[in-house]
Each structure stands twice: as C-alpha cells, then as structure tokens.
Amino acid sequence: MTRLTRYLLPTEKEAPADAEATSHKLMVRAGLIRQLGAGLWTWLPAGLRAHRNAERIIREEMDAIGTLELLMPVLQPADLWQRSGRYVIDELFKLRDRREAPLVLAMTHEEAITSHIARIVRSYRDLPLMLYHIQTKERDEPRPRAGVLRTREFTMKDAYSFDRDREGLDAAYDLQASAYDKIFDRSGLEWYRVESDVGAMGGFGAHEYMAPCAAGENEVALSDAGYAANVEIASATPQDVQGLPAALDAPDAVETPDARTVEQVCAALEVPSGALIKAMPVIVDPDGDGEPLLVVIRGDHRLNETKLSNAVGGPARAATEEEIRDVFGAPPGFIGPVGAGVPVLADEALRGLCGLVAGANEPDRHLRGVEPGRDFDPRWVDVRNVEAGDTCAAGATIRLEPAIEVANIFKLGTRYSEPLGATYLDESGNAQLIWMGSYGIGPARIVAAAVEQFADQQGISWPRSLAPFDVELVTLGKEGEEARTVADGIYEDLRRAGMDVLYDDRDLNPGQKFADAELLGCPLRLTVGRKSIEAGEIEAQIRRGQEKRALPLEGAAEAAQELWRALP
C-alpha cells in the first residue's frame, strides 16, 4: 500500500537556506533525504527507493558476470590497516574499544578482503575470483558538501578481482568495465568512461565513470570523436598562438622593469600571453633530497600538477621565494630557461615555437626571440592542462565539462596482496602474489547525478530505472466521490500489472498535488478527476517535458503501462 495519506514524504516549498547544489535542494524539498550532521544523511522512504533501484541495477550486473556477493564489517582491527600502510590516512576514522584496542571504520575494503583471500585461496585452482559487497563506507572528509554528493558515511558497491597474473587481471578488468557500462546505460544517466590518474596508490591503469552536471567536482575533457579523459591526465594538441613575434637570430635582452607576471610582461612588450615562456621553479621530492627543477610552459597555459608529478616520478611543489633566489639564482618573476642553472622541463606545447619571451635570469630583464631547443635544451614532457578548444588525437575539438565521479575501476596489481600476504601456489608449487583489481560505485551519486541532470523548474524528473515509483496516481475526488472510486480501481489495476504506484489520495487542492508530484518527479503522472471521468478518459502527464495525453478510462492501467514502457 503506497497511499500518500499513509506515507512519509515531507515535501517543502523552500529549500534549506544553505543548500547550493540542485540535487541537494531538490532531494531535501522532495522529501527524499534529511540531514543528521555534516556529511551525514538519512534516506527517507522515497529516497531509499531510488537508492535501492541503483543498488539493484548494480547487483544484477555484478551477479551477471559472476562476481560473488558477500558482506564485510565496517568496524575493523587497526592492525590490517597498519600492515597495508594506510593507517596514516587522515580520512580514516580511528577509534578504540573498551580494552583500548585500536579499531578503524573502513573507508573501503581492500584490506579486509585481501586478508580473507590470503587465508582462503591456496592454489591457482582457486583463481580467478571476483567478489563484491554493497556496504557502508566511513570517511572523515575535510569538507563534506552538496547533500549526498560528498558525505562522511555512504553506501558503496566495491568489488575486487583476484587473478594469478597480469593477463588475468586485464581480463577481469575488462569484464568489470563491460558490466559498469551496462549499469550506467541502465541507470539512464549521461555518462562517460574516462581515463584517470592512478594516483599515489600506484597501479596499472584506472578509469572513472563520470556523469556531467553542474555540481560536479571533477572536470572532464570530451570531444565528439569520443575522446573522454579526466582533465588531470587529458592530453591534446594546443591551439596556435595568434600574433607570435618574428624569430630572431639570437635572444635579445630587453628592459622590463617590475614586469613579473605574465600580464605585466605581455603589456610591457606588447606580445600575446602565448608568446611567453612561463617558468615555474619547483622542488622535486621535497620530503627527500629536494631536487630543484625549472618547469616551463606556454604563457597562456596552466601547469597540471598531476601530470608534473607523473613526469618527474614523484611529488613536487612550487619553490619558495627564498629557494628561487638561493637555489635557482635568479629573482622571482624574471626566471627563464635560457642559462638556467638547473635542469629544465619543457611542455610539448612549446616545441617548435620561436620568437618567444622568457625571463633573463636577472632583475628587470626578459629575453626576446627565444627558441626552445636552440637557446636551451629541455627534457620535453606534457605537463599542461588541456583547454577548451584544443584538438584531440582524432582531430575533434575538446570541450571541458564539470562532472560527478560515479564510479571508478582500478588495476591494483599486488599493492595489497604483498603486504597482506595473499599468495597462491602455481603448477610448480611456487608461491606467487595474487593480482588484484578494485571496482567501486556510489549508488547515492548515481541518484544525485540523475537529479542534477534531469531536473527542471518544477523539480526532479527521474529516469524510469531510478524513480522511487513508476507512476504517481493523483485523484482529485474527495472521499465518497466517483473520481475517488475510479482512482481506487486504477490503483489496484496498476498494482496487479506490477507497477510501483504512489497514490496521492490526500484531500488537497489540485495545484498542491500537482506541484508535489512534479517535485518528486515520477516518470508518469495519472490524474483522475470528475471532468476526465465525464469525458470517459483519464489524463496522463509525462514528467520529462510535461507532455499530457488522454488515456481511455476503460483499460487505463494497461494503456498507462504501455506509455510508461516507452519513457526514458
């Protein structure tokens, strides 16, 4: 029985004052979620139905490729995390039990599952294996935000694959990726699978599934040729510099008093920013030996720190002003690659250009007519951020869009099997490390992304697969009137046909009911009122686009179901 008079759906006319993101506002207004604390959210009945729908799709596709479901605890011994080296993570909640034994609240389950597999799997005959669970994760986020988009406690489907070798891992990874593709197709979202950085965790490859929307925390580079990558690692051919000065036979020093920034130098020398060589003094391996390095990129480009750290094989940070003077031997703002006393790393976008402007490594001076390769000999790397308008390898124009990361897949290799001792015996009786992959999806983010992507002025507009209910049936009749009796009958017919129906049988004005229905956003709304009954029909409104159609009163449930099947 899902009659609104007996249901908990606390809708609000106004969004919480502090809500910013569309999904945050609408999910609270529609009565789907309520906040308990920073980054701590309760899923109310209707919201939970949407969440369960996302879970169900995920579960079905995991089961379909033979990933086995299990369930692991959230509360875990700290020892496991000390062994994997992740006990030091700030986001990890740490606590003690009554005997002062250290425990953690799991932020993910690599340690737990690897520990089990280490004890259970003995032989190559036990592999390959894929396991998953849908379980709570706890993360002490420095900044929870945007409703359920970034929370401290959330449900995650995390799957893990176990194989004998790299080839096995590759196969498992491809299989998981194919399942993920199906999951997101079924979810009704607009989505992209993008290459992603393997990050500090190391690894052998990773992809993220991104759902474009305004509240997204990531940025993806997309092209019509099918290119899709996280901007952290995206590569592209840069746009040409317009108005590049003519080449010179040799660099020519010019006075540029107090011109330290790109803008100031451009103004002083009347050149476009793309004609500048922006020099960024960095310290590589700052926690170790601290190697100074001069990174140069085109003046109109931005340095990509992820790419830089990948290029230099470790962390790097910007040099301080003192370091620039002492180690690089030049005044800040006038540093340049020509005659630099440290190794130079140059972005590919500078290759082949001439007539450029660079710092002269002495106060108030720049060099004109600089030509990379001729005037300095760098190591060439790709360390810039792609920009909208660049060209991808297939020749199409790149655009940048904010997106929510709804899932990620990751080739872990032996990152966890090694510290946790997960090995098997091969045919020769030799112990070998198990090769692992991990595959995560956030159902709450799928739900929130759907809200973000399809909301309109009136409220949410669910894809069919995620909607809390298939149909909202609105009766405009009061207790005892014919419209009420007719609606009761249609409600039963729809339920018998297997539809999930929310029946608004409240004694409210039509406007209030319609407003609530559109806010909640079920794909189809059926309205039964005196007028429509007299005309021998009921009204169907398709939520996406709000198109209205008349259905015959006779066989209304069947007609509604047929209409519903054709919806997105």
Place this chain on the structure above:
RNA sequence: CGGGCUGUGGCGCAGCUUGGUAGCGCGCUCCGUUCGGGUCGGAGAGGUCCCCAGUUCAAAUCUGGGCAGCCCGACCA
C-alpha cells in the same frame, strides 16, 4: 588546514547597531469555504533565541570562550 558566512517554533526569515512583554510568512490543528495548477476567511497550538561563563536591576541583543552548520580554496589512496 586557510578564507568568508550563519546559528531565533518544522521550513524560510525579521528583531541585535541603541539591553526591558520574542515577531512575520509558509507549514501544523480546528471550523467554515473552495475543488483541474500551491483557494479564501476565522480561531488556535508550537520557541532552553546553539551552549557555557561574564557584565547588568535586566541579555536573543553587550563581552569572552566553546560547539555546530554552510560556501570558496587546499585535500579527496
């Protein structure tokens, strides 16, 4: 962790500068009205003014300390 903002019935807000009976809209309860786009009228209920301490005859208001929440950035294994 840096910067900014906010805590007053369920929600959105005013009151605070200049200390003295806590107010408005929505929602809620009851009565009537209306019934295909948040109808109208009447009567009501509901608040430790985030917490603690201080100043004062008197604190939502002034002072100090704490806590909580939000936004931007950093971070996000």
